[in-house]
Amino acid sequence: MLAHIAHAHGSPSSTLVLPAERLPASEEALAEALSDGVAWLAEHGLAAVTKIALVSVSEHPLFDLDYRFVQVIPGDPARFDFRGSCGHSVLSSVVVASRLGWIGRLAPEHRVRVRVLNNNDHVVCEVDECVRDRTTFTAHFLNHPAVPLGELLPFGETTTDLPFDDGAIRVSAVSVGNPYLFLSGHDLGVDTPEELFAAGQPLFRTMSAIRRSAARQYGYPVDGAFPKVAAVLPDGENGLAARAVSVPSWHPTLALTGAVCLGAARRIRGTIPFQLAGGETRRTASLRIRTAGGCTTSDAAVSGHDQDSELSWVSVPEKAVSFTGAVTIDSFDPHALKEDSCLLST
Numbered sequence: 001m002l003a004h005i006a007h008a009h010g011s012p013s014s015t016l017v018l019p020a021e022r023l024p025a026s027e028e029a030l031a032e033a034l035s036d037g038v039a040w041l042a043e044h045g046l047a048a049v050t051k052i053a054l055v056s057v058s059e060h061p062l063f064d065l066d067y068r069f070v071q072v073i074p075g076d077p078a079r080f081d082f083r084g085s086c087g088h089s090v091l092s093s094v095v096v097a098s099r100l101g102w103i104g105r106l107a108p109e110h111r112v113r114v115r116v117l118n119n120n121d122h123v124v125c126e127v128d129e130c131v132r133d134r135t136t137f138t139a140h141f142l143n144h145p146a147v148p149l150g151e152l153l154p155f156g157e158t159t160t161d162l163p164f165d166d167g168a169i170r171v172s173a174v175s176v177g178n179p180y181l182f183l184s185g186h187d188l189g190v191d192t193p194e195e196l197f198a199a200g201q202p203l204f205r206t207m208s209a210i211r212r213s214a215a216r217q218y219g220y221p222v223d224g225a226f227p228k229v230a231a232v233l234p235d236g237e238n239g240l241a242a243r244a245v246s247v248p249s250w251h252p253t254l255a256l257t258g259a260v261c262l263g264a265a266r267r268i269r270g271t272i273p274f275q276l277a278g279g280e281t282r283r284t285a286s287l288r289i290r291t292a293g294g295c296t297t298s299d300a301a302v303s304g305h306d307q308d309s310e311l312s313w314v315s316v317p318e319k320a321v322s323f324t325g326a327v328t329i330d331s332f333d334p335h336a337l338k339e340d341s342c343l344l345s346t
Helices: 027-043 087-100 193-198 201-218 256-265 272-276
Strands: 002-008 015-019 051-057 065-073 079-081 111-116 122-131 134-148 160-164 167-176 178-184 228-234 239-245 287-291 294-302 310-328
Touching: 002 087, 015 027, 015 087, 027 065, 027 079, 051 087, 065 087, 087 111, 087 122, 087 134, 087 256, 087 310, 134 256, 160 201, 167 201, 167 256, 167 272, 178 201, 178 256, 178 272, 193 228, 193 239, 201 228, 201 239, 228 256, 228 272, 239 256, 256 272, 256 287, 256 294, 256 310
Parallel strands: 015 051, 065 111, 178 228, 239 287
Antiparallel strands: 002 015, 002 310, 051 065, 065 079, 111 122, 122 134, 134 310, 160 167, 167 178, 228 239, 287 294, 294 310
16 A cells, blocks of 8 residues: 655654545544554554544535544553543645645645544645645644634633642643643642753652553543643743653653643633733733744633533644655555555556
8 A cells, every 4th residue: 555654844643644545434443454554564664653643535515635634552562542632643635645646735824624523623724825735734623613612611610630649739621622641740849941941750650650640530541542641830921831741751852732721721710821921911922832842832712711611723833844755565464455546546
């Protein structure tokens, strides 16, 4: 099977983009088929690729592409998590789809509308710059109709005391794009961004254990990829420092969905990000997010800050993607694949 690889800058992994029409739809059959592909990647020095995107031209009249995300959980054997999404992989898929001719050639101000099948997210990928093998986007995560802020709180509260080891820790659970837990760095024993970025395995293990505890609350597998978890601290005016756990290590920056979720959480009165980012005193400015790997911004359109206020969209600019190349994966079980489609032959 012909596959393509693209890398969104700041992501812990490149994305393997596959034609959805060639693969089975059920999770059980899909996991079996993808196991062959992951084994092939490992044999050819590409074991670091842990994100898979299944993409097709959308049959829905309002969208250009349908996208389904699969997170590879490294191990022997490798496992797969189908629950969430990945904004970096969405952008990588758009770059590949353009090269295959499934959508028009990318150019500044071109907007590609993507329907995320995992969670029904609607993402508009707006091209800011396109130079050779590098494309820069602004990603818009839309809610139409607008969603009450209270519906973004999976535990029904802006903060929750989450059972953890022999006690509890205060978290804000917010779900936009993906479910996230936001923790105050102060509650984890770190008080400055520099301390947060320099923290090693003890903090990683603590945050991973907190994530597993939250997974039990969600009813998710404790050894899966969701919910995500990130620690945050104040970082100057209109800014937060953030450090997140990824699979299977620290995230080098912050997931695109993490920036989206953090931008929304900062607008909800009472959440940890709202409190640490200045609360009522900084209502309208974009949020500047600093990580160990660089800075990004997130802007959320809300009608207010109470739980009955509504979120319309969240945008994250300056997300760059580089096209890596094509590979032919010849180890897929032919019985697991569907017949060649016209899209693949393009």
